Amino acid sequence: MHRFHSISVITSLFVFWLVLSGYFTPFLMSAGLVSCVLVVWFAHRMSVIDQEGHPLALRGGVVSYWPWLIVEIVKSAWTVSRIIMHPRLPISPTMMRVKMTQTSSVGQVMYANSITLTPGTISVAIEGDEILVHALTQAGAEDLAGGEMDRRVSTCEDRA
Amino acid sequence: MSTVIDILSMILMSVGGVFCLIGAIGVLRMPGFYTRMHAASVIDTLGATLIIIGLLLQSGFTLASGKLLILWLLIFFCSPTASHSLANAAHRRGVIPWQPDQGAKSSSKN
Numbered sequence: 001m002h003r004f005h006s007i008s009v010i011t012s013l014f015v016f017w018l019v020l021s022g023y024f025t026p027f028l029m030s031a032g033l034v035s036c037v038l039v040v041w042f043a044h045r046m047s048v049i050d051q052e053g054h055p056l057a058l059r060g061g062v063v064s065y066w067p068w069l070i071v072e073i074v075k076s077a078w079t080v081s082r083i084i085m086h087p088r089l090p091i092s093p094t095m096m097r098v099k100m101t102q103t104s105s106v107g108q109v110m111y112a113n114s115i116t117l118t119p120g121t122i123s124v125a126i127e128g129d130e131i132l133v134h135a136l137t138q139a140g141a142e143d144l145a146g147g148e149m150d151r152r153v154s155t156c157e158d159r160a
Numbered sequence: 161m162s163t164v165i166d167i168l169s170m171i172l173m174s175v176g177g178v179f180c181l182i183g184a185i186g187v188l189r190m191p192g193f194y195t196r197m198h199a200a201s202v203i204d205t206l207g208a209t210l211i212i213i214g215l216l217l218q219s220g221f222t223l224a225s226g227k228l229l230i231l232w233l234l235i236f237f238c239s240p241t242a243s244h245s246l247a248n249a250a251h252r253r254g255v256i257p258w259q260p261d262q263g264a265k266s267s268s269k270n
Contacts, residue, residue, distance in 0.1 A: 019223060019227060022223045073205050074206060077179070077201075077202050077205050077206035078206075080198060080199065080201075081183075081186075081202055084182055084183075084185055084189060084202070085182060085185070089190070091190070093195055093257055112240075113237075113240040113241065113244070116201070116240035116243045117205060118201075118205075119201040119202050119205055119206075120198055121198075122194065122201070122243060122244070122247045123244055124194075124250075125248055125251050134198075134247065136195060136198040
């Protein structure tokens with residue numbers, strides 16, 4: 001697992017460098033690969049590389065979670081846009097706490113960031129196993145309190 | 161074929177631009193601090209995504225598309241982090257969320 005993780009980090013770094021640089025000559029590509037290997041090796045020796053920075057274990061869950069999240073984002077962005085363009089601005093702002101069932105910090109970050117990414121809800125603070133959320137409308141708050149997003153993030157986390 | 165792609169990408173970018181405009185109007189119209197943040201999040205989700213998809217259609221299978229995808233991922237990881245720290249900073253400083261029963265006076269002040 002350890003070796004597989006390192007190889008995955010090296011591959012991601014190399015692809016990232018290749019896309020940004022656009023150099024495809026053999027010398028520069030091998031120089032880039034050697035740099036990536038050295039960087040990961042040094043990072044290991046300094047123990048600054050861990051599962052959290054490169055959460056490879058989440059790859060299975062994320063594949064099914066992201067499409068759902070994108071659909072949710074589009075739906076709520078549309079709702080918020082309609083509220084903005086509504087002549088009377090029908091908002092009912094609420095502060096509330098939602099429970100999170102995630103156990104790992106990566107899962108908790110994923111949930112909190114998903115809440116913020118969805119227009120209409122912002123995670124304001126993390127208090128123990130609860131997130132303080134500000135919602136633009138009562139309906140949006142109730143939607144989130146329904147807990148579907150929480151359940152999906154937890155499923156994604158459990159697959160690891 | 162390329163005309164179809166051109167028209168499609170033009171439509172996507174225009175719609176993305178409209179959502180950015182709606183977000184900007186929302187930032188101006190909303191009362192209070194947190195509600196304005198909600199309006200801004202329309203810009204960096206739907207607006208940015210549509211514009212990037214439109215640009216992807218223009219660039220086709222080139223390195224530029226790879227860079228655009230990286231840019232999209234960057235926006236999707238960084239914008240919620242930045243929004244959260246902004247909201248968290250406001251919460252810690254004791255910014256009181258706007259409520260409908262407050263008058264117009266406090267809404268312009270927040």
